[in-house]
Amino acid sequence: MTTENLVQQIKLKKSMLCVGLDVDLEKIPQHLLKLDDPIFEFNKEIIKATADFAVAYKPNLAFYEAYGLKGWKSLEKTISFLQENYPNIFTIADAKRGDIGNTSRMYAKAFFEDLGFDSVTVAPYMGKDSVEPFLEFPEKHVIMLGLTSNQGSEDFQLSKIENDTYLFEKIMQKSKTWNNSERLMYVVGATKPEYLKIIRKHLPKSFLLVPGVGAQGGNLDEVCKYGMSDNYGLLINSSRGIIYKSSGTDFAEAARNEAKAMQQKMEKYF
Numbered sequence: 438m439t440t441e442n443l444v445q446q447i448k449l450k451k452s453m454l455c456v457g458l459d460v461d462l463e464k465i466p467q468h469l470l471k472l473d474d475p476i477f478e479f480n481k482e483i484i485k486a487t488a489d490f491a492v493a494y495k496p497n498l499a500f501y502e503a504y505g506l507k508g509w510k511s512l513e514k515t516i517s518f519l520q521e522n523y524p525n526i527f528t529i530a531d532a533k534r535g536d537i538g539n540t541s542r543m544y545a546k547a548f549f550e551d552l553g554f555d556s557v558t559v560a561p562y563m564g565k566d567s568v569e570p571f572l573e574f575p576e577k578h579v580i581m582l583g584l585t586s587n588q589g590s591e592d593f594q595l596s597k598i599e600n601d602t603y604l605f606e607k608i609m610q611k612s613k614t615w616n617n618s619e620r621l622m623y624v625v626g627a628t629k630p631e632y633l634k635i636i637r638k639h640l641p642k643s644f645l646l647v648p649g650v651g652a653q654g655g656n657l658d659e660v661c662k663y664g665m666s667d668n669y670g671l672l673i674n675s676s677r678g679i680i681y682k683s684s685g686t687d688f689a690e691a692a693r694n695e696a697k698a699m700q701q702k703m704e705k706y707f
């Protein structure tokens with residue numbers, strides 16, 4: 438999907454909501470466990486219930502890989518379901534990959550060619566030649582870890598380096614010089630809205646994937662206030678806060694209500 442298409446969808450739905458499909462068999466309603474593929478059935482119901490209010494879905498690969506081949510099959514079925522029924526929705530493989538060039542290219546083929554995701558999350562630690570192979574695929578996007586939502590982001594990302602800048606700033610600045618960097622997006626945790634102003638100085642137009650509202654306590658209003666750009670520029674993710682709103686038979690309806698409530702909060706900023 439092109440960035441223009443994504444912006445169009447955001448405008449149309451007045452939403453920057455990304456629903457995280459982090460499916461844990463211990464947390465989903467127990468009646469689903471009797472079915473053939475509980476993960477896919479859960480995702481299907483969640484997607485159908487929330488798609489009016491969401492512009493993106495983000496399955497985190499860990500939650501599928503943990504179940505081996507079966508989990509991978511559920512992921513394949515989920516992405517196919519999205520592509521067939523909601524072709525205008527942006528899809529994110531939250532896989533946090535990145536390796537030497539020829540290995541990165543194979544990761545990119547897996548997520549972009551085989552599974553057909555629109556984007557993949559990538560760790561920037563190995564630098565330019567580990568990220569550029571992902572950017573060789575037309576209309577596909579790389580979402581690079583910038584300033585993450587977890588406490589450990591203080592260990593490296595928030596270390597001060599030359600000229601009193603943070604390491605995460607250097608990564609953002611440097612990455613803008615890479616080939617096809619117009620298709621780079623960045624992860625910025627909702628738990629650190631105070632850094633959004635600095636980030637927008639470096640990246641006035643880039644899309645930011647912002648996880649950390651909901652279960653991690655990030656503030657949606659602050660994210661919108663400091664993070665939005667001229668072309669909206671945000672995908673705000675909530676996983677547990679939406680998909681596990683209820684563990685009963687009303688789980689899909691509860692997820693829909695929560696997605697709607699989040700969209701209504703965002704709508705104020707359009």
Ligand SMILES: O=C(O)c1cc(=O)[nH]c(=O)n1[C@@H]1O[C@H](COP(=O)(O)O)[C@@H](O)[C@H]1O
Binds near residue numbers: 459531626650651678
């Ligand atoms: O790349 C991510 O999506 C990510 C980066 C980050 O800094 N923090 C973060 O929470 N995430 C992911 O975003 C999702 C957040 O889930 P909830 O806390 O349940 O909303 C999980 O899939 C995390 O792995």
